Amino acid sequence: MIGITGHVVYLPRHRIEREKIAAAHGARPILGGERTAVGFDEDAVTLAVDAVQALGLSECRGIYFASTTAPYLERMSAALLATACDLSEEVTIADFAHSLRAGTTALRAALDRVVAGEQGPIVVVAADVREAPPESPEEQWFGDGAAAVAVGREKVLAEVKAWASVTDDLLDFVRRDKDERITSFASRFTVEGYRRSVGRAIARVLEMSGVGPSEITRVILPPVDPKLSARVAMELGFRAEQVQEMFLDRVGMIGCATPLFLLSAALEAARPGDRLLLVGYGSGADALLLDVTSEIESYVVRRPVAEQLRWGIRFPSYELFRKAREYFRHHDEGPILSNIFYEKEEVRTIRLRGMECGECGLRQFPPAAICQGCRSRKSLREVRLGRRGEVFTYTVDWLTASPMPPTVLAVVDVEGGGRLYLQMTDVEPSEVRIGMPVRLTLRRLGAGGGLYHYYWKCQPEEGNNGRKS
Amino acid sequence: MGESLKDKVAIIGIGCTKFGELHDRSLQELIVEAAYAAYEDAGIEPERVEAAWLGTFSPGFGGGKASVTLADALRLYGKPITRVENYCATGTDAFRNACLAVAAGVYDVVLVVGAEKLRDRPVRGLQREGTHPYLEAGSTPPGLFALAAVRYFHRFGGDRRTLAKVAVKNHRHGALNPKAHFQMEVTEEQVVNAPLIAYPFGLYDCCPTTDGAAAVVICRASLARQFRTDPVYVKGIGLAVETGWPFFDPTFEYIGFPATVAAAAEAYRMAGIRHPAREISVAEVHDCFTWTEISNYEDLGFCRKGEGRYFIEEGRSALTGDLPVNPSGGLKSFGHPIGASGVRMLTEIVLQLRGQAGARQVKNAELGLVHNLGGPGAVACVVVLGR
Numbered sequence: 001m002i003g004i005t006g007h008v009v010y011l012p013r014h015r016i017e018r019e020k021i022a023a024a025h026g027a028r029p030i031l032g033g034e035r036t037a038v039g040f041d042e043d044a045v046t047l048a049v050d051a052v053q054a055l056g057l058s059e060c061r062g063i064y065f066a067s068t069t070a071p072y073l074e075r076m077s078a079a080l081l082a083t084a085c086d087l088s089e090e091v092t093i094a095d096f097a098h099s100l101r102a103g104t105t106a107l108r109a110a111l112d113r114v115v116a117g118e119q120g121p122i123v124v125v126a127a128d129v130r131e132a133p134p135e136s137p138e139e140q141w142f143g144d145g146a147a148a149v150a151v152g153r154e155k156v157l158a159e160v161k162a163w164a165s166v167t168d169d170l171l172d173f174v175r176r177d178k179d180e181r182i183t184s185f186a187s188r189f190t191v192e193g194y195r196r197s198v199g200r201a202i203a204r205v206l207e208m209s210g211v212g213p214s215e216i217t218r219v220i221l222p223p224v225d226p227k228l229s230a231r232v233a234m235e236l237g238f239r240a241e242q243v244q245e246m247f248l249d250r251v252g253m254i255g256c257a258t259p260l261f262l263l264s265a266a267l268e269a270a271r272p273g274d275r276l277l278l279v280g281y282g283s284g285a286d287a288l289l290l291d292v293t294s295e296i297e298s299y300v301v302r303r304p305v306a307e308q309l310r311w312g313i314r315f316p317s318y319e320l321f322r323k324a325r326e327y328f329r330h331h332d333e334g335p336i337l338s339n340i341f342y343e344k345e346e347v348r349t350i351r352l353r354g355m356e357c358g359e360c361g362l363r364q365f366p367p368a369a370i371c372q373g374c375r376s377r378k379s380l381r382e383v384r385l386g387r388r389g390e391v392f393t394y395t396v397d398w399l400t401a402s403p404m405p406p407t408v409l410a411v412v413d414v415e416g417g418g419r420l421y422l423q424m425t426d427v428e429p430s431e432v433r434i435g436m437p438v439r440l441t442l443r444r445l446g447a448g449g450g451l452y453h454y455y456w457k458c459q460p461e462e463g464n465n466g467r468k469s
Numbered sequence: 470m471g472e473s474l475k476d477k478v479a480i481i482g483i484g485c486t487k488f489g490e491l492h493d494r495s496l497q498e499l500i501v502e503a504a505y506a507a508y509e510d511a512g513i514e515p516e517r518v519e520a521a522w523l524g525t526f527s528p529g530f531g532g533g534k535a536s537v538t539l540a541d542a543l544r545l546y547g548k549p550i551t552r553v554e555n556y557c558a559t560g561t562d563a564f565r566n567a568c569l570a571v572a573a574g575v576y577d578v579v580l581v582v583g584a585e586k587l588r589d590r591p592v593r594g595l596q597r598e599g600t601h602p603y604l605e606a607g608s609t610p611p612g613l614f615a616l617a618a619v620r621y622f623h624r625f626g627g628d629r630r631t632l633a634k635v636a637v638k639n640h641r642h643g644a645l646n647p648k649a650h651f652q653m654e655v656t657e658e659q660v661v662n663a664p665l666i667a668y669p670f671g672l673y674d675c676c677p678t679t680d681g682a683a684a685v686v687i688c689r690a691s692l693a694r695q696f697r698t699d700p701v702y703v704k705g706i707g708l709a710v711e712t713g714w715p716f717f718d719p720t721f722e723y724i725g726f727p728a729t730v731a732a733a734a735e736a737y738r739m740a741g742i743r744h745p746a747r748e749i750s751v752a753e754v755h756d757c758f759t760w761t762e763i764s765n766y767e768d769l770g771f772c773r774k775g776e777g778r779y780f781i782e783e784g785r786s787a788l789t790g791d792l793p794v795n796p797s798g799g800l801k802s803f804g805h806p807i808g809a810s811g812v813r814m815l816t817e818i819v820l821q822l823r824g825q826a827g828a829r830q831v832k833n834a835e836l837g838l839v840h841n842l843g844g845p846g847a848v849a850c851v852v853v854l855g856r
Contacts, residue, residue: 335602349603365717366604372718393623393723395615396668399594400607406665407607411616411716411723421716423607429668434623445606455603 002114003159003290005121006150007264009305010051011143011251012038013426013459015312016321018140024318025135031226033249036143037315038129040324040403041425041443041457043071047127047146047257049084049442053387054303055123055148060085062092062122064110066102066256068175069129070095071444071452080454081125084442086351086384092122100173100222102126102256103147104280104288110151111160111288120152128255131181131325138173138184141226143252147260157299158267158276158290164204167284168197180329186225191232194224194281199236201285202277209289213237217274217292218266220244222258222281250309256282263290265305270296303462311462313428320404327403334446334453342451349455352387352440354418355380363417386415387440389458396429408432412458414440426459437461473739477572479693479700480854482511482686483816488804489650491680496529496586497542499682503809504543504582507684511696518686519576520549524563524583526556526807527590527598539582553808556843557755558708559583560683560811561850565706567687577689583813584682585806595678595807604714611667611675611758613845616716618669618760620723625775627763629669633660634781635759636673636801642788643798645828650679650804674759679804683813701819704836704853705742707735713847724775728849729768729842736851737770742836745770746792749853750834751821753814755842756799762786765840766794769851788829796821796829811850814839818854 014037018029038047044067052063063085065078072080078093092113096106103126110122127146132138170193175182198221206212213219219238223229223246233243244266254261259280266276274292279285315321347353347367354365357380362373365385370377389412400407408424410432424432425443438458446453484506486499500523508515523539536550553563560583567581590596595610622628637657643649655673663671693700709731715721733745742748754769756762763777771792772780780786786794797803797817800810818837820826839852 337602345603362719364719372712373720393616393620395612395619396665397607397609397612397615398664399609399611399666402607409607409612409616413719417719419717419719419721421604421608421714434620445603453602455606 001156001159002111002153003151003156004149004267005152005155005157006055006057007157007267008051008054008148008301008303009261009264009308010047010054010146010303011036011308012042012047012145013311013313014039014315014324016315016318020318021140030137030140031248034314035140035252036145036254037321038144038324039426040327041445042129043444044069044127044129045071045077045080046442046444046454047129047144048081048125051125051127051146051148052081052085052123055150056302057121057123057150059121060087060091060123061118061120062110062113063087064094064096064106064122064124066096066106066124066126067128068097068100068102068256070097083346083350100256100282101280101284101286103258103260104278104286107149107151107260107288108163108165108286111163114151114153121150122152124149124151124260126257126260128257130255132184133181134322136184137226138182141248141252143254145251145254145257145261147257147264149260149263155295156293157296158270158292161289161291162205162209163286163288164201164208165284165286166197166200166204168193169283170197191225191228195232195235197285198279198281201279201287202236205277205287205289211275211289215275216242216277218242218244219277219279220259220262220266221279222262223248223253224281267292267296268301268304272296307462313426323403328444328447328452332447334448336449337451352385352456353382354385356383365418365420385418389414389420389438391432391434391436391438392419393434394424394432396432410438410458412438420456422456422458424459425457431460474568474572474706475704475739475741476702477690478568478687478703479690480685480687480815480819481693481696481700482507482513483684483819484510485648485683485813485816486681487648488679488681488806488813490588492588494680496538496584499586499680500539500542500582500584503584503682503684504580507580507686511686513578513686513696515543515545517578518545518548518580519578520570521545521580521582522563522567523550523552524559524808524812525552525585526554526559527585527587529586529589556848557757557807558811558841558843558848558850559808560813561839561841561852562708564685564812564815564852565708565850568703568706571687571689577692578686580684580686581812582682582684583809583811585809586680587678587806588680609667611670614758614761615667615670617723617764617846621760621764622669624724625778627778629661629671630657631778631782632669632674632759633657635756635762636660638781638787639756639795639799639801642796642829643802646798646803649798649802650677651798651802670758676757676800676805679806681804681806681809681813683809683816685812685815699823701822701854701856704855705736705739706850706852707732708850709735710848711846713844715845715847725764725768726842726846726849728847729765729840729851732849732851733769736853740853742853746772749792749836749838751796751818751831752792752794752838752840753797753799753817754794754840756795756801757805757842759801761842762794762799765842769838769840788831793831796826796831811839811841815852815854822854822856
């Protein structure tokens, strides 16, 4: 059996109400509610790392990364992901890009590989931080986020029965190599194109598997228009109760991560025997038919969507929302580091290795030659450090240079031993206390010398300390 | 265990510039003023100096980080000069190295200068140099000490009001000192209500960034009375270096600084001090932040760990207390030009021991202590001086 063996969503903690965006432009919101939005230290890769970590796999044979907004145009994002997840050099990696369909295209590629004999799991992770022009409707109804699924043969939660695609070079959203923001051609014409491509892809996959629309428990459609999406689903022949909720009022359209996000949400609620129809759209469409197995009953989602929706903190203003999105476009004054330094640092900083002493047992960071506890010189071995922990002590520092002061700095004791000194992100300073549980999250620390600099920060665990909104 | 430094070296001359925002003066001018004041106080001509040590953290432009900053300022050429940099213990460590050379009998008369021009730098606060681009990203001097203050409060209690008492005391002392950066008193309310810098530290919990220079002339103890009738003798010196990354040490308790404890133990051993709180008459300790002074009381053995807050609350460290701490106003009020501070603190204790400290004179000062603490509490130097 081949199919989905794990799934998770990662939504950035920051949100902004559409009222606030509209008001900044003297306009009315095109849609109610709020959207998810990245903090200044996040990008598509950091969101993807958070998603892959939340997946909690003990084994991973490959990473397929999908995004239309990868931070590097030349340098494989999946390689950075594999490093951050401390995977071996033997994993198969690939980047998928340039289309809102990239998420389902990557999923198809992973399925193809498993069909070809790969044991799996292969992680397919999609993340997007799309930039729409200020004042455009897209600025309001887009969101940011990531979702990941594992594809393999063991403990399959949802067997993929069939998949099909159609190609259509329709112009809806485009961005040239020289553009920072998308150009939207969205109109009733593009909605028509969506209906056409999606309709054909669905028809093909249903025909291949001999299943009728009424036999689908849940059809998972990426939203095409903030207002028309629900109606388009009906026009495709589905009843309202079959259509997967799209979370437009709480999240928004999160680019090529949308299909996997909605699939994960559907799987959270799914029961054995449910039949899901997953659709990806962009320059054509992908459709996949999945049958939920009994494994779903024992599967634990590490970061349920509902909890992440409650976990949000709101940008106090539109200006800060925009500043967070644009900060690193204008700031490149970080350290200029050699690639030789980067190579040396990679193991300890991005892979986050520490040492453990065979004599006294002390776990310590960063890697060193002599034990900090017992001074033994021969007994240290390299270990992976835990990525969750507890605040030992902290400060809220207004002197730290930051686009959004103050900066919370914390000394964190990590699970399994070892102590780290980390900036805390996605946090309201009043939340912080000694003993607070935190999770490590890879973030952009700065930019300079042609590189974005990534290192770990920590964030509050949702559910424990998050302000209930 | 080697020999003690006790009574082998004497301070025969001291000099100190006004501390503050000396916008119209250069580092070189400050060095010259401090050194020539020390020569005059010692009653020597510059030619008498056989070797010199310069303590600076950031010598600015010209001369880079070498010893030529001192040589060119004083036109002191053809002699051995060493520049010392050891975080905030720079000044006292420069002094310590000079003492070792004199005690070894290599030189008779040497000069120690600490000088710093922090206000000439383009950044707010004290920029940390040479830090790791990832592992220490975002750390600031107040932020590093705040980590300990937060943990200390968690363990022993206390709050911003506790800290404010240190600021009030040191400002009161500084108001008596014409050379201090700030000569103004502050109220507890002012301190508590000041803007936060790094929780729990507000503006008045932090020492300022200051310009200044100080110098001492030292000689072999056996020669001291050739120069003056009231030399001050070095009774003991200790320097201790702990990890520069305490935040990675899983065993670090963050309630005080083992570097100070170790440096004090060494200095006390040399000086033969067993009960510091009873034997020491006056102390200049490293109050870079208000909480640091509270921790210093404990780490220097003036009281037990966790009881430092009572030491300040009960007024024991005030000028009128039984162990006055920072009669000069401390780093808090006198200012903290990194490399200059340790040497400046030595000049204050010398004044106290000579009975020349004016309005801030501690009665019957017999034994005085100087303490510096550098980096994130990583480097500590303790000097004990006596008559």
